[in-house]
Amino acid sequence: MKMKIEKPWSDVLFFIGITVAVYLGVRFFLPLVYPFLFALFFAAVLHPLVNKIQNKIKIPRGIISFAVVALSVLIVGVPLFLLLVKLVRELGSLIGNYKSWKGEMYDIWCMCCERVEQFSGMKATAFVDWGSGQADSLIQVFQEKATPVLMKYSIDGLKGIAGFFWRFVVCLVATVLILNDYPDLRRRFFGTAPGKIVRRLGKETMHAGGSYLKAQLIILAAVSTICVAGLFFTGNRYALTAGIGIGLCDALPFFGTGTIFVPWLLLELIRGKYFLAIVYGVLYIICNIVREFLEPKLVGKELGIHPLAVIFSIYVGMCVYGGAGILLGPLSGLLIWELYRIRTESISADQGEE
Numbered sequence: 029m030k031m032k033i034e035k036p037w038s039d040v041l042f043f044i045g046i047t048v049a050v051y052l053g054v055r056f057f058l059p060l061v062y063p064f065l066f067a068l069f070f071a072a073v074l075h076p077l078v079n080k081i082q083n084k085i086k087i088p089r090g091i092i093s094f095a096v097v098a099l100s101v102l103i104v105g106v107p108l109f110l111l112l113v114k115l116v117r118e119l120g121s122l123i124g125n126y127k128s129w130k131g132e133m134y135d136i137w138c139m140c141c142e143r144v145e146q147f148s149g150m151k152a153t154a155f156v157d158w159g160s161g162q163a164d165s166l167i168q169v170f171q172e173k174a175t176p177v178l179m180k181y182s183i184d185g186l187k188g189i190a191g192f193f194w195r196f197v198v199c200l201v202a203t204v205l206i207l208n209d210y211p212d213l214r215r216r217f218f219g220t221a222p223g224k225i226v227r228r229l230g231k232e233t234m235h236a237g238g239s240y241l242k243a244q245l246i247i248l249a250a251v252s253t254i255c256v257a258g259l260f261f262t263g264n265r266y267a268l269t270a271g272i273g274i275g276l277c278d279a280l281p282f283f284g285t286g287t288i289f290v291p292w293l294l295l296e297l298i299r300g301k302y303f304l305a306i307v308y309g310v311l312y313i314i315c316n317i318v319r320e321f322l323e324p325k326l327v328g329k330e331l332g333i334h335p336l337a338v339i340f341s342i343y344v345g346m347c348v349y350g351g352a353g354i355l356l357g358p359l360s361g362l363l364i365w366e367l368y369r370i371r372t373e374s375i376s377a378d379q380g381e382e
Contacts, residue, residue, distance in 0.1 A: 046367045050360050055349065058356075063195045067202035074100065074203075075210050093207035097200060111268070118269040244279055247322050251275045251285065251315045258311040262304055278315060280339070285315040337361070 058065075074096050081092050206213060218227050252275030259267035270288075277283045289312035296305040338358060345357015 043364075043368055047364050050363050050367070051348065054356055054360050054363075063199040064202050067199045067206055070097075070100075070199075070203045071206040071210050074207060078207055078210075090204070090208045093204050097204050097207070101200065115268055115272070118266050121265070243323065247319055248275050248279045250318050250322065251278045254314055254318065255285070255311060258307060258314075262307055274315075278319065280342070285312055289315075 074093075078089065078092050078096055081096070082089055085092070218224060252272050254271075255274045256267050256271030259271050264270060274285055274288045277287050278285045289308045293305045293308040293312070296302070296308065341357040341361035342354055343357070345353025345355075345360065347353065349356045
């Protein structure tokens, strides 16, 4: 006699099962195959262009595939690489010049304390001494604890860079090979039972969250570009690093560009640098207008994802996957939800047929 599991319990068990399966897949299987997944994505994007060229120029498809991939790397990859080099240099300069910005922060703190003394009549000496002591303590902690960690991450980073270039080469080679036989490979794979499941899952995932993620990436790029350009206009030495950082804050739910620009604006007002305060205020307004304008056009209301769900998936993702959880958390949550939804719809369809 078979024991029958009640539907609510079967739903819970299935949800737990797919959660474990997605976690294991993302944690252990994805790192092994992600160069080939990227290669498949790039091949799908470049396939129409290769087809168009092949129809006009009668030369072997493999040669066209190689030329298109190489040209794409030159047009897209080289500028991104130079941008990454610039970003790394700025970060290195920011960390290396900590004594300089310690002095600048001390001057700002003294100025703020003086303004407080002017408005309140309270002596600023105690505030200045307290702030100086706190700054010295932070610097000491940084030197004793953070520096060895940074050295460790520097060594790990060098290993990671070597591994990245190796995977990048594998990805390029795989892209050329997939492009060469893309129509036949696509037909064979999607003709199988697993291929049909993957195809449906991919379509459902793109419908539910793909447009949202794509929109957020476009908005992130637009806001970051505006911030970088504005900060470069003010002569900021770390315009690229700060601009991208502000763009990332804007992409996070409940944060936004105001998290950085409003305190920065107030600080410049206290320092008497009114031009910079006006620039930061204008950048804050422009970034908000861009988001308010682009988001409704790029994301339909039916595709909206509640900010609480996003921040929860990011938080859980970072707890489970570490830093990569910023991306892997929402991806895992989306896959879990879509697998559960497909299963629920399948059961409902079967019951309807009965």
